[in-house]
Amino acid sequence: MSRKRFVAVRGEDCLHCGFCEDYIDCPRDESGCIGCGACVKGCPQGSRHLVLRASPSTEIRCTVNGKSFSATDGLSVREFLNGLGDQSGGWSARNGVKHGTFCGTGGCWSCAVLIDGVLARSCVTPLRQGMDIVTEGEALSQTESRRNVTIMRPHPHRHPTIFVHGCNFQCGSCHNWDMTFASRGRALTPSQAVSLLRLDPQQDYWVGISGGEPTLNRPWLLEAVREIRKTCEDMRIQLDTNASLLEADYIDELIRAGITDISPDIKAFYLESFMALSGISEKDSARLYLDTAWNAVRYLYQAYRGRVFTAVSLPYYPRIHSPREMEETARVLAEIDPEMPVTLIEYQPAFRSRNWSFIAPEEMENARRILESSGLRRIVVQGGPELPLAVDPLELALGSEDF
Ligand code: SF4
Ligand code: SF4
Ligand code: FES
Numbered sequence: 001m002s003r004k005r006f007v008a009v010r011g012e013d014c015l016h017c018g019f020c021e022d023y024i025d026c027p028r029d030e031s032g033c034i035g036c037g038a039c040v041k042g043c044p045q046g047s048r049h050l051v052l053r054a055s056p057s058t059e060i061r062c063t064v065n066g067k068s069f070s071a072t073d074g075l076s077v078r079e080f081l082n083g084l085g086d087q088s089g090g091w092s093a094r095n096g097v098k099h100g101t102f103c104g105t106g107g108c109w110s111c112a113v114l115i116d117g118v119l120a121r122s123c124v125t126p127l128r129q130g131m132d133i134v135t136e137g138e139a140l141s142q143t144e145s146r147r148n149v150t151i152m153r154p155h156p157h158r159h160p161t162i163f164v165h166g167c168n169f170q171c172g173s174c175h176n177w178d179m180t181f182a183s184r185g186r187a188l189t190p191s192q193a194v195s196l197l198r199l200d201p202q203q204d205y206w207v208g209i210s211g212g213e214p215t216l217n218r219p220w221l222l223e224a225v226r227e228i229r230k231t232c233e234d235m236r237i238q239l240d241t242n243a244s245l246l247e248a249d250y251i252d253e254l255i256r257a258g259i260t261d262i263s264p265d266i267k268a269f270y271l272e273s274f275m276a277l278s279g280i281s282e283k284d285s286a287r288l289y290l291d292t293a294w295n296a297v298r299y300l301y302q303a304y305r306g307r308v309f310t311a312v313s314l315p316y317y318p319r320i321h322s323p324r325e326m327e328e329t330a331r332v333l334a335e336i337d338p339e340m341p342v343t344l345i346e347y348q349p350a351f352r353s354r355n356w357s358f359i360a361p362e363e364m365e366n367a368r369r370i371l372e373s374s375g376l377r378r379i380v381v382q383g384g385p386e387l388p389l390a391v392d393p394l395e396l397a398l399g400s401e402d403f
Helices: 038-042 077-085 088-093 190-196 218-231 249-257 272-280 283-302 323-338 361-373
Strands: 006-008 048-053 061-064 067-072 111-113 117-120 131-133 148-153 159-163 206-211 236-241 261-264 312-316 341-344 377-384
Touching: 038 206, 067 077, 077 111, 077 218, 148 190, 190 218, 190 249, 206 218, 218 236, 236 312, 261 283, 261 312, 272 283, 283 323, 312 323, 312 361, 323 361, 341 361, 361 377
Parallel strands: 061 131, 159 206, 206 236, 236 261, 312 341, 341 377
Antiparallel strands: 006 048, 061 067, 111 117, 111 131, 148 159
């Protein structure tokens, strides 16, 4: 295993917003930073960086699935397991998920393994002397999954919603960045999360699952959907997703569990635009994510048209999406189904793109016309003053919602 170790440093442009101290479950202790990168991904200023640190010296001995291993200190359990060739992680491995299932920021719990008998996030847990790590088998599969979530139940203004933390993308203009990258607080099992929604079959008829990316941590999501369905038989259950992991078998499983509405967020048609928006810099992963998302829309219309309400979201920013790209996007969607409901979403300045300008209403209208003239018939524009602004790093108080 490589002896290279990293530590995070703060740049001079730090805003002192406190996000890396108060919202991220930083595993640093008396032995220092383990270079897990959670604070680097979550810093809204892009001010934190990983730098090489002096070579480690202490030898750590631990067991993985009953076999003994050793490593030098200063790394996370996940990095250690990756070094042993385990790329998939506990929960993901159990479900045969093949790619990109990690947030790496402590929110999704996809990487959870048993450490000394307790479920723990391997990405933000330092490797320690004598740890007993279990990444597969019955003991792990019998343990209930967990996830960091924010429950929103401001009824009657909006539908009750579970916002899950953790995402496999790193969009520079993430609108929900303060939840997506946050990892502090008690992680909940699906039944705990659903019980906090306090669903009332007399008045609730729609529940949202949003994020973050809900499709990370598949067992958690499926169980949460089943729990909601058990609580309210007739409830509409909507999934907001970047669709990058939504392969056909996953869609089938979600629908069997009780999902009734799916909103795939298709970020782009061209790979370059997709990479610019999603922050995925590795070309092969970006290609796979983008293709999976487009194929998910095709599959939903081919296999579930009329049975699952599928409204595609198209985030729009003219600096990224050219008129030609909007045309291509609409043409391909219209080939799938010209009656497909499409929400054209104004991309607002947020997170690391706070200095971007707002899009003028005429530009949104132009984009809408392009979609329409390329064959789509049911377009809703979401933007303007009714769209709530993203949290500014300097105003991190979570607002006035009744959480
Ligand atoms: S998260 Fe906020 S406090 Fe932390 S380094 Fe970034 S700007 Fe500074
Ligand atoms: S979150 Fe990870 S990388 Fe950042 S300071 Fe803590 S241990 Fe270091
Ligand atoms: S990958 Fe560790 S919590 Fe998401």
